Amino acid sequence: LEKKFGRMEETEIGRKLGIRSGTNLRDLLITDYSFYSDFFNNPTPSAFMYPLEDYVRARTSGTSGVEKWFLLPKEAFPKAFRETGVLILLSLFHDGDRITLEYGDVYYINSAPRPFIAGVMSSLEDTGGIVNVVPNFHLSYDDKVQYFIRNYEKIDAAGMLASTFVSQIMPALQKPIKLKGFAAMDSTVAEVYMKEIEEFVGNV
Numbered sequence: 001l002e003k004k005f006g007r008m009e010e011t012e013i014g015r016k017l018g019i020r021s022g023t024n025l026r027d028l029l030i031t032d033y034s035f036y037s038d039f040f041n042n043p044t045p046s047a048f049m050y051p052l053e054d055y056v057r058a059r060t061s062g063t064s065g066v067e068k069w070f071l072l073p074k075e076a077f078p079k080a081f082r083e084t085g086v087l088i089l090l091s092l093f094h095d096g097d098r099i100t101l102e103y104g105d106v107y108y109i110n111s112a113p114r115p116f117i118a119g120v121m122s123s124l125e126d127t128g129g130i131v132n133v134v135p136n137f138h139l140s141y142d143d144k145v146q147y148f149i150r151n152y153e154k155i156d157a158a159g160m161l162a163s164t165f166v167s168q169i170m171p172a173l174q175k176p177i178k179l180k181g182f183a184a185m186d187s188t189v190a191e192v193y194m195k196e197i198e199e200f201v202g203n204v
Contacts, residue, residue, distance in 0.1 A: 001025065004049070012047040013039055033068055040069045059116060089131065092157055092181035100180045102156075107131040110144040110160035111185065131156075145169065152177050159183035162190035162197060176200050 005023055008014030013036070017028055029035070039047045048055065048071065055071040093101035134155070135147040145164060148155065149172045158165075162184035179201040184190030190197065 007049040011049060012044070037068070040071050043071055086130070092159075092183055094181065101130075103130065105131045105156040105180065106154055107133050108135070108148055108155045108158040108160070109133060109137075110141065110148070110158075110164065112141075149173065155179065157181040157183075158201075159185060161186045162193055165197060165200075166193050170196075170200055176202070178202050 005014075005019050006021075008017070008019050009021065016035075017031070019028070043052055043055075045052055050073065052071075054074055056074050058070050058072055060068045060070075089101060089107075090099055092107075093099060093105065134151075135144055139147065145168050148158065148160075148169055152169075152173065157180045159182075163186055165182075165184075166189070176199065182197060182201045184197070
C-alpha cells in the first residue's frame with residue numbers, strides 16, 4: 001500500500017484524494033464513481049499511476065442506470081484468473097460429486113463484446129490452455145448464438161444469459177443436450193427457469 005501511495009502521490013487522482021507521504025488509509029476520502037468519472041471519460045497520462053497504454057477502457061451496460069466508463073489495468077485480468085479463474089472452472093466443471101474438467105475441454109462463452117466489461121475480461125483472460133474458449137470474442141451476439149446451435153455437440157460447458165438459452169437455443173435445438181456445466185449470467189432469469197435449464201443440459 002505504501003508503494004502504491006508513493007506512485008499515486010504524483011498523479012492528479014492522488015492529489016485530488018489528498019495522498020502525500022505518510023498518508024494513512026483511514027484519512028482518505030470515501031469516494032464513488034463521480035469522483036473518478038472525469039478521469040475515466042477524459043484520461044490523461046498525468047492522472048494515472050501507469051502509462052495509458054497499460055490500461056484498457058471498459059464500460060458497463062447501463063442496465064441499472066447510466067452507462068459508466070472505466071480504465072482498468074491490463075495486468076489485473078491475468079492476475080484475477082490466476083487467483084480465482086481456476087476455482088471458477090473447477091466449480092463449473094463439477095457434477096455435484098466430482099470434478100469433470102479434462103484438459104482441452106471446450107468452454108463456450110457468449111458475453112457482451114468489448115468495450116463492455118464482460119467482453120474485456122473474456123478477451124484478456126488466459127486460461128493457459130486448460131480449456132479451449134469458443135467462439136471468437138469479436139463475433140456478434142447473434143453469430144455467437146448460431147455458433148452454439150451449430151456446434152453444441154462439440155461444447156463441454158457454456159456461459160451465457162439464461163434468457164438467451166431459454167428463448168433462442170432451447171427452441172432451436174428442440175431436444176436435451178449434455179453439458180458438463182452451465183453458467184448463467186443473469187441470475188434472476190436463471191432462478192425462474194432453473195429446472196427447465198437443468199433438465200435440458202443435465203448440469204447447472
